[in-house]
Amino acid sequence: MEEEEGEEYLFKVVIIGDSAVGKSNLLSRYARNEFNINSKATIGVEFQTQTMEIDGKEVKAQIWDTAGQERFRAVTSAYYRGAVGALIVYDISRRTTFDSVDRWLQELNSECPIGPSPLLIVARSILPSGVGAVTVVFLFMLCFTALWVSHSDTTVARMLVGNKCDLGNIRDVSVEEGKSLAEEEGLFFMETSALDSTNVKTAFEIVIKEIYNNVS
Numbered sequence: 744m745e746e747e748e749g750e751e752y753l754f755k756v757v758i759i760g761d762s763a764v765g766k767s768n769l770l771s772r773y774a775r776n777e778f779n780i781n782s783k784a785t786i787g788v789e790f791q792t793q794t795m796e797i798d799g800k801e802v803k804a805q806i807w808d809t810a811g812q813e814r815f816r817a818v819t820s821a822y823y824r825g826a827v828g829a830l831i832v833y834d835i836s837r838r839t840t841f842d843s844v845d846r847w848l849q850e851l852n853s854e855c856p857i858g859p860s861p862l863l864i865v866a867r868s869i870l871p872s873g874v875g876a877v878t879v880v881f882l883f884m885l886c887f888t889a890l891w892v893s894h895s896d897t898t899v900a901r902m903l904v905g906n907k908c909d910l911g912n913i914r915d916v917s918v919e920e921g922k923s924l925a926e927e928e929g930l931f932f933m934e935t936s937a938l939d940s941t942n943v944k945t946a947f948e949i950v951i952k953e954i955y956n957n958v959s
């Protein structure tokens with residue numbers, strides 16, 4: 744019992760996706776059970792911290808929201824730094840936001856690399872045959888291996904979120920399309936509505952539980 748007291752988990756989760764897909768409202772619905780018709784009302788919040796219990800342990804998620812900078816395609820590296828979870832959001836009533844998912848995934852993958860470091864692959868491909876270079880290569884490999892080891896357990900829990908599922912009457916992206924993109928990319932998938940609360944809590948909690956599983 745004594746040793747459990749010292750255990751603390753704090754996970755950074757980022758929400759990304761095109762402007763006006765409902766990122767800020769998903770967060771305000773989850774963290775404060777609030778919804779804002781006027782999107783500008785939610786701009787300016789950097790992150791919200793939510794606590795949940797997993798395996799009897801207190802797990803805190805620090806969930807980051809953009810301040811609207813995605814309109815200028817200028818979400819910074821600082822926004823992604825240290826993130827271990829991500830929700831990639833599109834609007835089921837606007838296909839362009841679904842088309843953008845690829846770009847958001849690319850940005851996420853380059854800012855938060857998953858799996859073996861690409862440097863290791865580079866190191867392998869530049870292995871020279873000359874004997875004189877052996878020492879240099881050995882040192883390089885040592886560095887790359889260290890990098891690889893430090894990266895190998897850096898898995899980012901990712902969920903594709905089709906928001907505004909309350910707008911079924913003007914749906915522009917089918918559930919199947921969302922599902923199959925998620926399958927291709929190895930993401931969790933869920934349709935949500937920040938307006939009527941459908942799946943909002945579930946979506947965040949699946950990501951947070953997956954992060955917990957990844958680290959414990």
Ligand code: GDP
Pocket residue numbers: 760761762763764765766767768769779780781782783785906907908909910935936937938939
């Ligand atoms: P963000 O730019 O991605 O942060 O999007 P906002 O959260 O600011 O939402 C953009 C607009 O979409 C606002 O007018 C919201 O009221 C609206 N909105 C957000 N989520 C939903 C939803 O689930 N259903 C519907 N119908 N509208 C939503």
Ligand code: MG
Pocket residue numbers: 766767768785786808809810811
């Ligand atoms: Mg916003």
